[in-house]
Structures are given as structure tokens and as C-alpha cells.
Amino acid sequence: MTNTIADIEESDVILVTGSNTTENHPVLSTFMKRAVLQGKKLYLIDPRRVKLADHAEKWLRPMPGTDIAWINGLMNVIISEGLQDQKFIDDRCENFEATKAVVEKYTPEHVEKLTGIPADDLRQVARDFANAGAGTICYCMGITQHTCGTDNVKSLANLSMLCGHLGKPGGGVNPLRGQNNVQGACDMGGLPNVLTAYQPVTSDDAREGYEKAWQVKGMSPTPGLVATEMFNKAYEGEMKSLFIIGENPMVSDPDLNHAKKALNNLEFLVVQDIFETETTAMADVVLPSYCWAEKNGTFTNSERRVQRVRRAVEPPEGPKRDWEILCDIANRMGYGFSYEDSHELFKEISAVTPSYRGITWERIDEVGIHWPCPDTEHPGTPILHTMQFTRGKGMFHAIEHVPPAELPDDRYPFILTTGRVLYHYHTGTMTMRTDGLNMLSPECFVEISDADATRLGIGDGEMVNVCSRRGRIKAKLQVSDKAVEGTIFIPFHFANAAANKLTNAELDPTAKIPEFKVCAINIEAAKA
Amino acid sequence: MDTNIITLNENQLTFEPGETILDVAARNNIEIPTLCHLKHTIPTNTCRVCLVEIAGKDELVESCVTKAEPGMVIQSESPKVVAARKEILAAMLATGNHNCAIRDLPTEDWTAFQLNVLAADGKQDLCPVWGDCDLQDLTYRYQVKATGMPVTACKHETERANPFIIRDFSRCILCGKCIKACREIQVNNAIEFGYHGEEMKIIAGDDAHLKDSDCVFCGECVQVCPVGALIPDREFRDDRFKPTKVTRTTCSYCGVGCQMDVFVQDNKIVKIDGADQDLPPNNASLCVKGRYGFDFVASPNRLTTPLIKKDGKQVPATWDEALDLVAEKFEAIGKEHGADAMGLLTSARVTNEDNYMAMKFTRGVLKTNNIDHCARL
Numbered sequence: 001m002t003n004t005i006a007d008i009e010e011s012d013v014i015l016v017t018g019s020n021t022t023e024n025h026p027v028l029s030t031f032m033k034r035a036v037l038q039g040k041k042l043y044l045i046d047p048r049r050v051k052l053a054d055h056a057e058k059w060l061r062p063m064p065g066t067d068i069a070w071i072n073g074l075m076n077v078i079i080s081e082g083l084q085d086q087k088f089i090d091d092r093c094e095n096f097e098a099t100k101a102v103v104e105k106y107t108p109e110h111v112e113k114l115t116g117i118p119a120d121d122l123r124q125v126a127r128d129f130a131n132a133g134a135g136t137i138c139y140c141m142g143i144t145q146h147t148c149g150t151d152n153v154k155s156l157a158n159l160s161m162l163c164g165h166l167g168k169p170g171g172g173v174n175p176l177r178g179q180n181n182v183q184g185a186c187d188m189g190g191l192p193n194v195l196t197a198y199q200p201v202t203s204d205d206a207r208e209g210y211e212k213a214w215q216v217k218g219m220s221p222t223p224g225l226v227a228t229e230m231f232n233k234a235y236e237g238e239m240k241s242l243f244i245i246g247e248n249p250m251v252s253d254p255d256l257n258h259a260k261k262a263l264n265n266l267e268f269l270v271v272q273d274i275f276e277t278e279t280t281a282m283a284d285v286v287l288p289s290y291c292w293a294e295k296n297g298t299f300t301n302s303e304r305r306v307q308r309v310r311r312a313v314e315p316p317e318g319p320k321r322d323w324e325i326l327c328d329i330a331n332r333m334g335y336g337f338s339y340e341d342s343h344e345l346f347k348e349i350s351a352v353t354p355s356y357r358g359i360t361w362e363r364i365d366e367v368g369i370h371w372p373c374p375d376t377e378h379p380g381t382p383i384l385h386t387m388q389f390t391r392g393k394g395m396f397h398a399i400e401h402v403p404p405a406e407l408p409d410d411r412y413p414f415i416l417t418t419g420r421v422l423y424h425y426h427t428g429t430m431t432m433r434t435d436g437l438n439m440l441s442p443e444c445f446v447e448i449s450d451a452d453a454t455r456l457g458i459g460d461g462e463m464v465n466v467c468s469r470r471g472r473i474k475a476k477l478q479v480s481d482k483a484v485e486g487t488i489f490i491p492f493h494f495a496n497a498a499a500n501k502l503t504n505a506e507l508d509p510t511a512k513i514p515e516f517k518v519c520a521i522n523i524e525a526a527k528a
Numbered sequence: 529m530d531t532n533i534i535t536l537n538e539n540q541l542t543f544e545p546g547e548t549i550l551d552v553a554a555r556n557n558i559e560i561p562t563l564c565h566l567k568h569t570i571p572t573n574t575c576r577v578c579l580v581e582i583a584g585k586d587e588l589v590e591s592c593v594t595k596a597e598p599g600m601v602i603q604s605e606s607p608k609v610v611a612a613r614k615e616i617l618a619a620m621l622a623t624g625n626h627n628c629a630i631r632d633l634p635t636e637d638w639t640a641f642q643l644n645v646l647a648a649d650g651k652q653d654l655c656p657v658w659g660d661c662d663l664q665d666l667t668y669r670y671q672v673k674a675t676g677m678p679v680t681a682c683k684h685e686t687e688r689a690n691p692f693i694i695r696d697f698s699r700c701i702l703c704g705k706c707i708k709a710c711r712e713i714q715v716n717n718a719i720e721f722g723y724h725g726e727e728m729k730i731i732a733g734d735d736a737h738l739k740d741s742d743c744v745f746c747g748e749c750v751q752v753c754p755v756g757a758l759i760p761d762r763e764f765r766d767d768r769f770k771p772t773k774v775t776r777t778t779c780s781y782c783g784v785g786c787q788m789d790v791f792v793q794d795n796k797i798v799k800i801d802g803a804d805q806d807l808p809p810n811n812a813s814l815c816v817k818g819r820y821g822f823d824f825v826a827s828p829n830r831l832t833t834p835l836i837k838k839d840g841k842q843v844p845a846t847w848d849e850a851l852d853l854v855a856e857k858f859e860a861i862g863k864e865h866g867a868d869a870m871g872l873l874t875s876a877r878v879t880n881e882d883n884y885m886a887m888k889f890t891r892g893v894l895k896t897n898n899i900d901h902c903a904r905l
Contacts, residue, residue, distance in 0.1 A: 005809045026744065026782075027818075028782075030813055177783025179876035179877060179902070184876075185874055186901075186903060189884075190887055191899065192897050193897070210892070222897060224868070225871060230898060241870045242870075243871070243873070245872070246874075246878050247902045275829060283835075283842070286835035287851075287854075291825055292877075293822070298879055301783055310775050312790040312797065316832055318831075319831065323882045325851070333893055346880070349881070422817075423817070430781075431824075434823040437817070440691065440745065516905075
């Protein structure tokens with residue numbers, strides 16, 4: 001997030017898109033809902049009528065996979081009515097003219113045809129967002145999990161820059177991180193192209209610094225593969241070995257039949273986890289580790305705040321710390337890594353990570369600090385880009401709408417979109433151990449509109465077969481006013497009716513994120 | 529005349545225009561007791577326990593809704609205030625199953641009362657929040673006796689129809705703090721005051737069970753309830769006198785990073801509460817997963833030993849066997865197929881320290897940049 005969570009309550013207009021916030025970030029949604037209580041305006045732009053719609057000034061419903069079109073449409077209205085923050089654009093941004101030229105044809109009427117959003121609704125949101133003293137954009141996987149995910153995000157950045165809503169309290173472009181330490185895993189260089197704090201692996205200086213700090217030689221200058229590519233390479237036989245930590249791709253990956261063949265193809269699979277999962281079942285070696293409540297360390301939250309994690313219970317006999325296991329393997333391979341505890345590791349992290357340099361465990365003992373924090377006197381940076389953007393000028397990107405990789409046809413007439421429910425988390429490895437959560441959300445369901453259910457002649461609670469070009473699952477139909485005709489939602493938590501057997505593994509070319517939010521499916525009544 | 533100053537119990541205190549007497553007192557660590565006040569919500573003077581006496585005024589006023597004014601001279605523990613407060617507390621004690629031995633009934637009535645309450649609870653214990661109840665604390669502090677007040681039976685049955693929250697209306701003092709938590713903090717709008725007079729009750733929806741209402745079991749109401757009306761549906765309360773260790777940590781679910789206090793007895797998590805009301809990012813709020821989804825930690829199904837696949841079947845192995853095999857295999861595959869034939873998926877679930885080491889291992893030891901994690905999924 002460019003801004004803080006608390007900052008959301010300071011916004012005059014909150015634009016939420018591709019986020020079922022009350023279910024996936026319940027506590028963060030309280031900031032949005034309280035802002036509405038204080039008279040601020042919230043607009044929800046989402047294919048489903050999720051709970052947040054109850055709190056919204058208006059819910060705008062785009063066809064899944066048409067985000068660039070409505071964002072360009074908002075910009076079209078703002079520019080044609082002269083509501084843009086021209087000073088911000090002139091002083092702090094570049095490439096505006098090219099973007100302006102592209103959005104020219106995205107008139108509200110044209111956008112209505114592409115997205116289904118009524119032209120006047122689009123105008124209303126555009127005017128309110130542009131006229132707001134501070135307007136924030138909060139988005140989640142509904143924006144990113146598309147073959148055009150990167151362009152969707154860039155479009156939101158365009159919109160925010162256009163209105164001058166960046167670099168100030170109550171503004172910003174704010175991705176909501178879905179897992180406790182996604183931010184930290186990225187910051188720590190758990191990505192194929194960057195070291196810690198996003199230093200590129202292609203930089204000789206950066207690698208040299210690390211080789212010196214770590215006393216190793218021969219680090220690779222070639223960016224590696226993202227997870228989905230590793231699976232493809234395994235499928236093709238080029239990838240021979242994978243080491244998977246705390247993740248269950250056999251439920252969370254797209255096109256699971258493909259993923260399964262990929263893992264089966266490996267010569268050697270190591271999985272490190274706290275429970276047996278669908279993925280550990282395929283491993284050559286399974287390594288048990290400590291869980292969250294047994295660890296000392298840090299997580300970095302969605303707003304870039306580095307916070308302490310503390311051991312609350314003593315670990316059971318047998319498992320080890322995740323980092324300790326890796327150290328032990330490294331040392332068996334001839335290295336001499338040695339750390340007394342997690343704290344010593346954090347000191348090394350601070351030393352090699354510019355944005356974490358000023359953060360110490362002592363400083364974050366009571367309250368976490370937002371990176372970048374370059375030195376120990378620095379208070380941290382709650383709001384990014386206040387004076388200038390990281391790259392200097394904010395770059396406008398001229399982006400055209402492109403349709404999703406797979407659209408409905410006669411054989412697969414429905415659009416499937418996937419996500420989570422309030423009571424479960426990802427593949428359920430943790431939440432499904434709490435009976436109460438299972439009672440409140442016991443099984444998979446196929447969320448459908450009343451109109452579609454009626455047309456199919458299948459009633460609420462009846463079992464249906466759902467199939468796509470890639471797979472088939474069986475689950476209970478749930479007629480819901482969250483669903484809009486033509487679009488089906490299935491949560492991906494449940495291994496026994498895994499939505500990801502259906503999803504499409506087509507990737508965004510830049511971020512390599514799969515298109516979980518749109519694929520084509522068919523639904524039929526299941527025979528008893 | 530120096531304007532924005534009040535005198536509270538002989539202390540000269542400055543105030544900001546708009547601040548209530550209770551706000552000024554709280555800011556200066558002077559405790560004025562209250563049962564219904566909840567920080568960050570609109571004060572409603574429902575419980576009336578926060579009464580104070582202002583010099584020159586005949587009527588006592590509720591400090592939670594009375595704005596500080598220049599020159600006010602205020603007493604929060606004067607004989608008149610204490611007498612009124614005792615009466616209010618006595619009335620609360622008299623209208624519920626407050627069987628914590630402070631009810632002060634004649635012996636024979638006490639026994640009958642106690643037996644009735646135990647029957648209603650289905651338990652052989654005193655009130656489940658004995659020792660952790662604001663009403664009990666105040667009753668002791670002011671030595672309140674509800675002598676002479678009749679025993680009234682609760683008209684509403686205790687609700688146990690959901691997995692997380694017990695609603696015991698017999699111990700509810702109708703302070704409305706839970707409603708503030710639900711409607712002004714979490715804004716789930718699930719509960720409100722229902723019925724009138726002696727029938728009054730906190731209702732969900734159309735007086736439905738929580739599970740059939742808009743309730744999302746965030747548990748904020750349980751966390752703020754000053755008495756035993758809202759309690760977690762767990763055995764914890766039966767063991768409330770066991771030594772408890774409390775650890776401040778960060779939630780392990782979504783990316784909000786809520787700060788939480790984990791209560792542990794006998795090395796087992798028994799309760800999780802949100803941390804301080806002024807501590808970001810969550811200001812003491814939590815959601816259903818963060819508050820109640822901790823059973824996995826003590827699950828008997830945790831992996832506790834390394835496993836090695838032998839003849840297609842995973843069998844237990846020692847750490848030495850497992851780690852030797854991994855090291856050996858990685859060296860062999862690296863030699864035969866090159867470093868880029870190997871890859872590592874680190875995790876958005878583990879700590880920065882764990883992720884950093886995974887990165888160091890992949891880049892420094894395996895010598896490949898094939899590292900990624902589940903952020904995209």
C-alpha cells in the first residue's frame with residue numbers, strides 16, 4: 001500500500017475494486033465502513049454484489065475482465081470535464097498525452113457497452129473521485145488475477161495520478177495483501193528477479209555486495225522463473241527439483257490436473273510444512289517446521305509496517321524452525337551459516353536491505369515501523385511518493401482494454417470467478433482445524449444468481465457438476481443475491497471440490513499471475 | 529482568567545474544547561468508573577456509573593456526555609456521587625444471575641438463588657467471569673449490597689446455538705457496549721436493543737440466533753462486554769485461575785497484520801484478544817479467524833517427524849537422514865542438470881527471517897534465481 005490502513009478513514013472518496021474486503025480483510029474493512037459512517041463516500045466496483053455494497057454509495061457492476069475499460073472510462077470523463085489535477089500531472093508525471101489519446105475513445109457510452117456499467121454511474125464516480133480532496137483506491141486479487149493484471153494495476157495508478165491523489169493522507173493506490181507476510185516475502189527477495197528491497201539480481205553491484213556479505217561465490221545474474229513457470233518447466237521435464245515451504249499448490253494453483261502432472265514429473269520434491277497436505281503427499285522428503293505461534297521473528301503487513309511475531313507456545317518435540325532447516329542443509333552442502341536466533345538473522349537483514357536498515361527489533365518492540373526506514377533515527381514512511389515517485393516522474397501508461405483469455409461460449413456458457421470466504425483461509429490447512437469455522441462454512445458451494453438457477457431448473461442446495469476445459473468438480477448450488485446472471489463464484493478452499501481444477505493457467509505476461517478471476521464453465525445437475 | 533482548565537478531585541487539568549469530563553480524566557489517568565463507555569464510539573450515558581458532582585449544581589451529571597467547561601470544579605468520588613453510584617450498581621446486581629457471592633441475600637434466599645442460577649447455567653460453578661468482571665470489581669470497591677431487593681428471573685434463555693459466543697442474557701446489564709462495538713467499531717450492524725421495559729434485550733436481527741443474523745463472529749462484543757453476558761464458548765473460563773501467559777504478537781492470517789494478545793495455559797492457546805485500543809493497525813479489533821482460528825497450533829495432527837519416500841511410501845526418518853538426503857540430492861541434481869534445474873517456493877506465511885534464509889539458500893547455495901512464493905495465488 002502507498003498509504004496506511006488508518007489513512008483509509010481519512011479519505012473523502014473510497015474506491016474499492018476487486019476486493020471482497022469484509023470477508024478477506026475484515027478488520028481493514030472496518031476502516032472503510034467507519035469512513036462511511038462519518039459521511040465519506042464509498043464506491044464498490046466489483047462483479048459480485050459483496051457485503052461491502054451495503055455500505056456503498058453505489059455498487060457498479062462490470063463484466064469480469066473489463067477493468068481497463070471502466071478505468072479508462074473514468075479517466076475519459078475526468079479529462080473531458082476538465083476535472084484532472086493538471087498541476088500534479090505537469091509537475092510530477094510524464095507521458096500524460098499518450099494516455100489521454102488512448103482514453104479518448106472510452107466514452108461512458110462505449111464503456112457501458114464493454115462493461116455493462118451504466119454511463120451515468122460511471123460519470124458520477126468519475127466526478128466524485130476527481131473532486132475529492134483525497135481519494136483512495138483499494139484493490140485486491142479481483143484486479144490482479146487476470147491475464148491483464150499488470151495493466152489493470154497500471155490503469156489504477158493512472159487514475160490516481162490523474163486526480164493527484166498520490167503522496168497525500170487519505171489518498172493512494174492500495175493493494176490489500178491477502179496473506180500475513182506477502183509483503184515481507186517480497187521485501188526479502190522471495191522473487192525470481194530481485195534481492196532484498198527489490199535490488200535487481202542483474203545488478204553486478206548488488207550481487208557483489210551479497211557475495212561479500214554472505215561469503216559465497218558465483219551467484220547467478222540471470223533472473224529466475226516465477227512459480228507458475230517452474231511448474232510448466234517441471235511439466236516439460238526441464239525442472240528436476242523443487243523445494244516448497246509452507247504452501248499447498250496442489251489446491252491453490254490453477255489447473256490442478258496440470259500442476260499434479262508437473263510435480264509428479266520432478267526427480268526430487270521436498271516440502272516443508274506444519275501439516276500433511278495435498279502437496280506433502282507427493283513429496284520425496286517432508287520436513288516438519290514450527291508454526292506461527294512458536295516462532296520469534298517479524299512479519300511485514302500490507303501497509304509496509306514491520307511488526308514483531310513472538311513465541312506464545314513452546315513448539316512440539318520434533319519440528320524445527322524454517323530457517324534453521326535451510327541452514328542445516330546449506331551446511332551439509334559445505335557452507336558455514338550459523339545464527340544463534342532469529343534476532344541475529346534480522347540484524348543481517350537490516351544490514352543488507354536498504355529499506356529496512358533503520359529497523360531494529362528494539363525499535364519495533366511496541367509499535368511496528370513502515371519501510372522505507374533508512375537509518376535508526378528515521379521514523380519510517382507511512383505514506384509513499386510524497387515528494388516524488390521512486391523512479392522520479394510518475395509514468396502514465398497508455399493502455400487498451402483486452403478481453404480475458406477464455407470467454408464463455410455455447411459449451412461453457414458461464415463465467416467462473418474464484419475467491420475466499422470469511423471463515424476459511426486459502427487451502428484450509430489452518431482454519432479447517434477449528435471445528436467452529438467448519439460449522440460456519442462446512443463445504444464448497446457454487447454461487448449462482450436466482451435467474452440462472454431458475455433457467456437451469458436447479459434449486460438451492462442441490463448438487464451440481466461444474467466443468468471447464470480443464471477439469472470437473474461436484475458441489476452444492478447456492479442461490480445468492482451476491483451473484484449476477486452469467487457469473488458464478490466458487491471458493492477455492494476446499495480440496496474435495498477444488499475450484500482450481502477448473503481455473504485457467506493462462507498468465508499475465510509481466511507479473512505471471514494466473515487468470516483465476518475469469519474462465520468459462522458449464523453447470524449441470526448432478527445425478528444422485 | 530485562564531480559560532480551558534477544570535478542577536477534578538483537586539487536580540487542575542487543561543482540556544481541549546469539546547472534550548468530555550471523562551475524556552479529560554482518562555487522559556490524566558484519573559479513573560472515573562464506567563461500564564458502558566467504549567473508546568472511539570459515541571458516549572451514550574446508558575450505565576450512569578460515571579456520575580460526577582459539579583460544584584454549584586444540584587444534579588449529578590454523567591461525565592461521559594458532559595463537556596468540560598472553563599472553571600468547573602468536579603468531584604468524582606464525593607459522598608453524594610458514591611451513594612448514587614452504589615444505588616445504580618445495586619439495581620444492576622438485583623436484576624440478574626450475578627451469583628458471585630456479592631449479591632448479599634439472606635442465607636436461605638442466597639441458597640435458593642444460587643441453586644436456581646446453577647440450574648440455569650447447567651454448571652456447578654459460580655459466574656463464569658468471576659474475577660474478570662467490571663461489575664464485580666465495582667461492587668467490591670464500593671461495598672455495594674443489594675439487600676432487600678427482590679430476586680428477578682431472567683426472561684430470556686441463554687443462547688448457545690453457535691460455535692463461538694455464548695449469550696447469557698441473565699447476566700446482561702444492558703449497558704449497550706456490545707452494540708457500540710458492533711455498530712460503531714466493526715460496523716457489522718448485527719445487534720441492537722430490542723423490546724422495552726423489563727423485557728429489554730440485546731437482539732440480533734429479528735431476535736434471531738447470532739448464526740442466523742448478520743453476525744460475522746468477530747467477537748468484538750465479547751471482548752468489550754464488562755460482565756458475563758457474552759463469553760467465549762470454550763472451556764477456558766473453567767480454568768480461569770490457572771497461570772496464564774499473555775504474549776503480544778501479529779496475527780497469522782491476512783495481510784492487515786492485526787496486533788493480538790495470545791493467552792496460553794499449560795502451553796495451549798486458550799484465548800486471543802485484540803491488543804490495545806490505540807495500537808495500530810487494528811486498534812484492538814480482530815476477525816473471526818484471528819480470534820478463534822487457533823486450534824491448528826495444538827492439533828494432534830501436526831507433522832513432528834521428517835518423512836522420506838521409500839518404495840513409493842513416506843516413512844518416518846531422523847533429521848540427519850532427511851537432511852543428508854536433501855543435501856546429497858541437490859548437489860547431484862545441480863551437478864548433472866545445472867543450478868537452474870532446481871527451484872524453491874518460499875512462503876508468504878512464514879517470517880521475514882525465514883524468507884530471507886530461503887532467499888539466501890536459493891541464491892547463495894543452490895546458485896539459482898528460481899525462487900518465488902504464493903503471492904500470486
